[in-house]
Amino acid sequence: MTIALETQNLEKQFGGLRVTRDLSLKVEQGARHALIGPNGAGKTTVINQLTGVLKPNSGRILLEGHDITDLPVHKRVLRGLSRTFQINQLYPDLTPLETIGLAVSERLGHGGDWWRRMGTRNDVNGEIADLLSRFHLLDVMNEQTVTLPYGKQRLLEIAVAIAAKPRVLLLDEPAAGVPESERHDILAVVGSLPRDVTVLLIEHDMDLVFSFADRISVLVSGALLTEGRPEEVARDPQVKAVYLGEEAVDV
Amino acid sequence: MSAASDVGHHAQRQARWHYGEIAFWLVVLACGFAFPSRYLIMTDILRLALFAMSLDLILGYAGIVSLGHAAFFGVGAYAAGLLALHGIVKEPVLALIVAGLAAMVLGFATSFLVIRGVDLTRLMVTLGIALLLEALAERFSNITGGTDGLQGIEMQPIFGEIPFDMFGKAGFFYSLAVLFLLFLFARRVVHSPFGLSLRAIKNNPLRAAAIGIPVNRRLIAIYTLAAFYAGIAGALFTQTTAIASLDVFSMERSADLMLVLVIGGTGYLYGGLIGAVIFRMLQELFSTITPQYWQFWIGLVLVVIVLVGRQRLHRWVLYVPNLIIRQIAGRKAIVAVPESDS
Numbered sequence: 001m002t003i004a005l006e007t008q009n010l011e012k013q014f015g016g017l018r019v020t021r022d023l024s025l026k027v028e029q030g031a032r033h034a035l036i037g038p039n040g041a042g043k044t045t046v047i048n049q050l051t052g053v054l055k056p057n058s059g060r061i062l063l064e065g066h067d068i069t070d071l072p073v074h075k076r077v078l079r080g081l082s083r084t085f086q087i088n089q090l091y092p093d094l095t096p097l098e099t100i101g102l103a104v105s106e107r108l109g110h111g112g113d114w115w116r117r118m119g120t121r122n123d124v125n126g127e128i129a130d131l132l133s134r135f136h137l138l139d140v141m142n143e144q145t146v147t148l149p150y151g152k153q154r155l156l157e158i159a160v161a162i163a164a165k166p167r168v169l170l171l172d173e174p175a176a177g178v179p180e181s182e183r184h185d186i187l188a189v190v191g192s193l194p195r196d197v198t199v200l201l202i203e204h205d206m207d208l209v210f211s212f213a214d215r216i217s218v219l220v221s222g223a224l225l226t227e228g229r230p231e232e233v234a235r236d237p238q239v240k241a242v243y244l245g246e247e248a249v250d251v
Numbered sequence: 252m253s254a255a256s257d258v259g260h261h262a263q264r265q266a267r268w269h270y271g272e273i274a275f276w277l278v279v280l281a282c283g284f285a286f287p288s289r290y291l292i293m294t295d296i297l298r299l300a301l302f303a304m305s306l307d308l309i310l311g312y313a314g315i316v317s318l319g320h321a322a323f324f325g326v327g328a329y330a331a332g333l334l335a336l337h338g339i340v341k342e343p344v345l346a347l348i349v350a351g352l353a354a355m356v357l358g359f360a361t362s363f364l365v366i367r368g369v370d371l372t373r374l375m376v377t378l379g380i381a382l383l384l385e386a387l388a389e390r391f392s393n394i395t396g397g398t399d400g401l402q403g404i405e406m407q408p409i410f411g412e413i414p415f416d417m418f419g420k421a422g423f424f425y426s427l428a429v430l431f432l433l434f435l436f437a438r439r440v441v442h443s444p445f446g447l448s449l450r451a452i453k454n455n456p457l458r459a460a461a462i463g464i465p466v467n468r469r470l471i472a473i474y475t476l477a478a479f480y481a482g483i484a485g486a487l488f489t490q491t492t493a494i495a496s497l498d499v500f501s502m503e504r505s506a507d508l509m510l511v512l513v514i515g516g517t518g519y520l521y522g523g524l525i526g527a528v529i530f531r532m533l534q535e536l537f538s539t540i541t542p543q544y545w546q547f548w549i550g551l552v553l554v555v556i557v558l559v560g561r562q563r564l565h566r567w568v569l570y571v572p573n574l575i576i577r578q579i580a581g582r583k584a585i586v587a588v589p590e591s592d593s
Contacts, residue, residue: 051461077463089461091454094447097261102451105444106463114445114472119262122255128262129254138254142261164463 002029003065004198005050005081005168010059012045012222019045020056021223027168027200034201034209037219038242043202044086046219047172050200051083052076063168078107082166086173086202088153092146096137096156099145101128103163127163135159136185151182158189168198175205210234266442271575275521276431283423290419296531297426298487303511303523304430304437305480311517312441313473314453315365318374318505319381322361323354323478325500327485329388330354332401332495341407343490347429350486351479358478362471378502385500400496404489415491422491429487433480437520440476449473450518510553 005027012020019042027033037043048054050061052073061069063081071079091099101118104127105111119125132138135155140148145156154174161169175186190212193199203209209216209230216233218225220242226233233239282293302324309315330350333339340346364376388395396402408414415421440446452459452466460466489495498504507530515526533552537545 053457073460074463074465077461083461085458085461089455089458091451091458093454094450097258098447099451101258101262102444102447102464103462106448111444111448111464112469112472114440114443116444117263117266117439117442118444118447119259119266122259125259125262126255129258132258133254141258142264160458160462 003027004029004031004063005200006062007046007050008060008062010046010049010061011057012042012049012054013057019222020049021221023059023219023222023224025217025224025227027198028215030195030198032199032201032212032214034203034213034216035219036203036206036209036216037225040221041219042222043219044172045222047083047170047202050170051081074106077164077166080165080167081170082161082164082168083170084157084161084172084174086176088150088157090145090153090156090160092144094145095142096132096145096148096152096159097128097141099156099160100131100137100163103160104128104131107164131159131163135162135189149182151178151185154178154182154186155189158186162193166197168200169193171199171201171203173203173205174201175203175208263442266438272521275524279427283427287418287420290423292531292535294419294423294426294491296527297423297430298484298491299507299511299531300524300527301426301430301433301487302481302484303508303515303527304434304520305477305484305523306508307512307517307520307523308437308441308477308480309474310512311519311522312446312449312453313470315470315474316370316373317365317377318502318509319377319379320477320481320508321500321502321504322377322381322384323358323481324485324488324504325381325384325388326357327351327354327482328489328495328499329395329401329485330482331486331489332404333394335404335406335490336401342411343406343409343425347483347486347490350489351483354482354485355475355479358482359471359475362474362478365474366467366470378505381500381502381505385497388497388500395495395497398497400494401489402494404493404495406490406493419491426487426491429483433483434520434524437480441520445469445472510549513553513556 003026007023007025010020010023011018023046035043035046045054049056052068052071056069059069060067063076063079066079068076068079068081098118101124102111104124105113108124110121110124132141135158137152137156137159140152145153148156158171158174171190174190175183178186187208201209201213213230215227216230217227218233218239225242226236226239228236286293302320305323306317306320309317327350330353331346334346334349335341340349361380364380365373368376389397392398406415409421409425413421441449448459448464448469451464452469456466485499488499511526511530512522513526514529515522515524533549534545537548541548
């Protein structure tokens with residue numbers, strides 16, 4: 001199996017605090033890989049290093065075999081590594097149409113066009129229309145993002161990441177904070193992501209993790225505790241002790 | 252209608268000309284014929300409008316604050332003055348472009364300092380650059396004329412055909428033409444994917460990078476363009492008044508500009524134009540009432556706009572202007588700076 005995303009001995013310190021400890025993680029091509037861990041385990045710090053927001057103190061990050069450790073954020077996106085944010089990171093004043101349009105334009109290399117009106121390229125428009133309908137956003141495409149219901153914003157968050165046509169997608173708690181009535185849309189969208197997209201899911205919601213992931217890595221205090229198939233992880237006494245507590249896990 | 256063409260239609264909604272916009276420019280043009288005794292003040296307003304539009308490009312679209320925008324205005328002003336004084340470039344339009352380019356070079360060079368850091372750093376860096384240039388202009392008085400400024404500038408006819416007259420009629424229409432052309436260009440730029448990416452950066456730089464936008468490169472580009480615009484405004488100043496003195500670099504000039512945009516609003520291009528008109532009219536009005544203390548009243552108006560509640564002012568005091576501006580610029584346009592601006 002080819003490896004889509006890999007970290008080698010990743011190390012990150014904030015002052016004296018080791019937030020990521022010698023983390024070596026391999027995500028296989030096409031995998032549905034989940035990274036779980038208790039609060040403060042350093043999951044978001046890992047994501048931030050993978051995407052380039054933070055620079056690791058040492059260690060390497062490989063995307064499809066290429067070293068991307070020193071690439072800035074936007075170049076990693078163009079290489080096919082995209083992410084969603086745990087807390088919506090959208091453009092409050094922009095509409096879903098504009099937000100997705102931007103992501104599509106950047107990917108196709110038209111994002112810097114200053115001489116052309118937005119909306120004059122049919123290839124871009126076609127993709128925007130496709131994404132808007134796939135993510136149930138057609139009816140609100142001209143609304144300002146800040147006015148959208150939270151569930152719609154979550155959908156937009158994922159749609160924007162998908163618009164970059166990632167080969168590896170990092171989903172940072174996609175269903176966080178979504179009311180029960182709107183969860184179904186999110187889960188359906190996440191479940192229907194094409195198989196050629198490798199997904200690394202960071203999630204608290206164990207139902208989502210165990211229904212979605214085919215491989216799980218458990219992070220504790222910045223270090224990898226264990227890794228394996230969902231049923232193995234669920235049975236692991238160490239995992240039960242540090243992460244799941246006494247709570248029994250249904251698989 | 253297919254989904255794609257539907258999307259294209261909606262994406263261009265903002266970029267289409269509204270009737271109100273056409274009316275706005277017709278009114279401006281009509282002023283040129285209606286008030287022949289007021290060319291000087293009207294030309295002054297046009298220059299200020301262009302200068303404010305330049306700041307709007309970086310502040311309203313890219314979210315870059317600046318207290319030193321006069322640096323570019325000053326460089327444009329002195330460049331145009333020197334070109335005319337020494338007869339290097341005699342034709343005004345060509346000299347205007349050269350002066351704009353000089354400011355643009357400075358803009359590009361200093362953009363690297365400005366894109367780093369947050370708002371406060373940017374305020375200080377931009378202010379510092381303007382002060383530095385003012386001091387340099389004073390120091391090298393053999394070139395700039397020092398505190399006396401450049402004197403004895405004689406402008407050649409525009410295109411070798413149209414001379415600048417003493418009533419300022421040619422100057423007015425010349426400035427108006429320049430403003431309108433640069434406005435058209437800016438309008439195209441802000442409605443392009445590039446312009447949209449600036450708004451994304453202003454909204455959320457973190458996410459902008461996360462969808463593949465090269466944030467720094469975009470900020471450098473717009474800062475450089477804004478410097479060009481400010482340089483042109485400065486060059487127009489010298490060309491239409493035939494003087495260039497140290498006060499082109501002054502902090503008051505940069506600060507006035509912020510006030511213009513607070514009055515006019517940012518992020519829809521007309522803010523600078525409308526703000527410039529209102530600002531100068533307020534200045535005129537207050538200086539007629541109290542010649543000595545007009546600045547007090549200007550200050551009071553601004554404090555009211557900013558503090559008493561921009562949102563509430565929209566609804567009450569600026570109800571009618573907003574109605575007109577929405578007509579001009581569409582749903583999202585507003586008169587004052589929105590509360591969410593940072």
